[in-house]
Structures are given as C-alpha cells and as structure tokens.
Amino acid sequence: MTEQSAPLTIAVAAETAGRVLAEVQRAVVGKQASLTLVLTAVLAKGHVLIEDFPGLGKTLAARSFAQALGLDFARAQFTPDLLPSDLTGSFLYDQRRAEFEFRKGPLFTGLLLADEINRTPPKTQSALLEAMQERQVTVEGETFALPDPFHVLATANPIEYEGTYPLPEAQLDRFLMRVAFGYPTAEEEYDVIARRVERRREEITLDQVTDGEGLRALQATVETVRVDPSIGRYCVELVAATRDHREVLTGSSPRGSLGLVLAARAFAVVRGRDYVIPEDVKAVARAVLGHRITIKPELWMTETSGLSVVDDVLGRVASPTALEGG
Numbered sequence: 001m002t003e004q005s006a007p008l009t010i011a012v013a014a015e016t017a018g019r020v021l022a023e024v025q026r027a028v029v030g031k032q033a034s035l036t037l038v039l040t041a042v043l044a045k046g047h048v049l050i051e052d053f054p055g056l057g058k059t060l061a062a063r064s065f066a067q068a069l070g071l072d073f074a075r076a077q078f079t080p081d082l083l084p085s086d087l088t089g090s091f092l093y094d095q096r097r098a099e100f101e102f103r104k105g106p107l108f109t110g111l112l113l114a115d116e117i118n119r120t121p122p123k124t125q126s127a128l129l130e131a132m133q134e135r136q137v138t139v140e141g142e143t144f145a146l147p148d149p150f151h152v153l154a155t156a157n158p159i160e161y162e163g164t165y166p167l168p169e170a171q172l173d174r175f176l177m178r179v180a181f182g183y184p185t186a187e188e189e190y191d192v193i194a195r196r197v198e199r200r201r202e203e204i205t206l207d208q209v210t211d212g213e214g215l216r217a218l219q220a221t222v223e224t225v226r227v228d229p230s231i232g233r234y235c236v237e238l239v240a241a242t243r244d245h246r247e248v249l250t251g252s253s254p255r256g257s258l259g260l261v262l263a264a265r266a267f268a269v270v271r272g273r274d275y276v277i278p279e280d281v282k283a284v285a286r287a288v289l290g291h292r293i294t295i296k297p298e299l300w301m302t303e304t305s306g307l308s309v310v311d312d313v314l315g316r317v318a319s320p321t322a323l324e325g326g
C-alpha cells in the first residue's frame with residue numbers, strides 16, 4: 001500500500017486537471033464532455049466503461065490519458081479464449097533456480113485499456129472486475145497488490161451480436177461511469193483528417209503533465225471537497241427515484257449514490273471549486289447512474305433506457321436551490 005498523498009490546493013489541482021485535458025485534446029479532436037467525464041472518474045479513483053462503436057477514438061483517448069497522466073499503459077484484448085491467468089499472470093517454473101516464480105500479467109499497470117470486454121466469457125470478466133474492486137489479485141492462494149494508481153478503461157461494443165457476453169448488472173455497478181464518445185461532427189471529422197495530414201505520421205506524442213504521485217495528490221484533493229448535507233440528500237433522492245420509477249425493474253444501488261457524490265466532488269475539482277453544487281451532480285449523473293438501471297423487459301424494444309430514466313429523474317427531483325450556480 002502506498003502512503004496517503006497530501007492534497008493540493010484546489011487552484012493547483014484544477015490547473016493540473018486542465019492541462020491534462022488540454023494535452024489529451026491535442027490528440028483527440030472534440031469529445032470535450034466525454035473526456036472531462038473520463039478524467040473526473042480517474043480523479044475519483046474510478047474505472048470507466050466506454051461503450052461505443054469501433055473507430056471513434058477510444059484507444060487513442062486511453063493512450064493519451066496514460067501519456068498525459070504519466071502512467072504505465074497496457075492493453076488487453078478480450079477475446080473469447082482469454083483466460084483469467086492471461087490477465088493476472090501466473091506462476092512459471094524457473095529451470096535455473098528450480099522454483100516457481102510469479103510472472104505478472106497486464107493487470108499490473110497504471111492504466112489498463114480492456115478492449116471489448118463483452119467478447120470474453122464471464123470467468124475472465126469477473127477476474128477483471130474483482131481486480132478493479134479489490135485492487136489486488138490472488139493467484140494460487142498468494143495475493144499481489146496492483147500498482148496505485150490503477151485504472152481500467154474498458155470498451156464494449158453497444159450491439160450485442162452473436163458470441164458476446166453482456167456484463168451482468170452486478171458487474172456494471174463496479175464501473176464508476178459509463179461514457180459514450182459518439183460520432184464526431186463533420187467539422188471535427190475534417191479536423192481529424194487535417195491534423196493527421198499536417199503531422200505527416202500516424203502517432204502523436206503528448207507531453208507528460210503529471211505522474212503517479214501527482215495523480216494520487218489530485219485524488220487526495222477530491223477528498224477535501226465539501227459536500228453540503230443538502231447535496232447528499234439530493235443524491236439520495238435522485239437514486240431513490242430511479243428505484244421507484246415506473247419504467248424500472250431495478251434501480252441504482254447505494255454504490256450508485258456514493259459514486260454520484262464522489263464523482264460530483266471530482267467534477268468540482270475540475271471546475272476549480274472546493275465545494276459541490278447541484279450542477280456538478282447533474283453533470284455526472286447520466287454517466288454515473290445510467291448503467292446501474294435495468295428497464296422493465298416489456299420496454300426493451302422501445303427508446304426507454306437507463307439514460308432516459310436518469311434524464312426524467314433529473315427533471316423531476318427538485319435540486320437544493322440555495323447552492324444553485326455556486
């Protein structure tokens with residue numbers, strides 16, 4: 001375990017977060033809102049599920065965050081034949097020393113891009129999700145701590161085609177946020193091409209803004225952000241409303257309301273504030289709660305989704321006006 005890092009001032013933390021985002025945006029065109037959410041989740045010590053179609057810049061974004069945050073980067077492709085030990089590592093026999101030695105798998109990194117996690121069977125999925133939750137892996141009775149920071153950006157294809165294993169709700173809950181990138185506007189897409197032609201090569205190398213220790217300090221800063229009781233109550237009411245909703249089979253768990261407050265505090269840091277306002281909660285609510293809601297089966301073929309429920313709930317639950325707009 002690493003020692004607790006000392007928090008930064010809000011001004012320094014916000015400035016650093018801003019520089020990380022700016023650096024990432026040198027590589028990734030557009031996507032300001034999604035990238036801000038990903039950074040927010042990382043500051044909140046969370047993991048992110050990026051659900052979107054191929055070729056929208058997910059890998060590029062993950063790589064760019066790793067570079068700007070100064071984290072080791074690893075990528076694991078979740079194929080149907082991927083085994084849990086391919087992720088965790090395993091004991092190999094060392095002939096020369098005549099003993100078993102633990103060979104670390106790709107989980108031992110700062111930022112892991114777990115690509116297409118819905119293509120791998122449940123056993124391997126749960127090895128990943130356990131490691132995410134516990135920040136350690138156990139192999140043959142021996143436990144190994146993962147690096148700190150350790151973050152997973154997992155991608156999943158939104159279409160459940162044949163041969164995929166959709167993540168069970170209980171496992172989706174482990175992701176602090178689910179974020180979509182979406183298609184670029186025509187202007188942005190042109191910009192992607194223009195920048196590529198301009199730089200005359202495929203890769204773009206970004207400057208490192210901070211490092212593992214710096215990120216831990218940013219994460220410690222989030223813990224200093226004040227949460228007025230009215231904000232806490234507001235989060236509880238929002239989550240409760242997802243459970244009572246007429247279109248909902250199961251709503252968000254308390255892990256959802258905890259995640260909502262934590263993500264709102266991290267968002268406040270990005271915005272340079274040492275206290276949470278209702279706008280912070282609203283800014284993260286769709287990404288934090290959308291994937292924790294199961295819609296009633298009879299509505300599966302309709303437009304109703306976890307996100308539409310969150311939107312509905314945000315529209316109906318009154319926010320604490322005293323703190324509105326800071």
Ligand SMILES: Nc1ncnc2c1ncn2[C@@H]1O[C@H](COP(=O)(O)OP(=O)(O)OP(=O)(O)O)[C@@H](O)[C@H]1O
Pocket residue numbers: 027028029030031053054055056057058059060061184192
């Ligand atoms: N918003 C964007 N800004 C800059 N480049 C982009 C953007 N979107 C896509 N690209 C470019 O398109 C190509 C595909 O991007 P990338 O490999 O990151 O996609 P992906 O979402 O990881 O796809 P897959 O799901 O197939 O892995 C890359 O060359 C990338 O640079």
Ligand SMILES: [Mg+2]
Pocket residue numbers: 058059060115
């Ligand atoms: Mg990719």
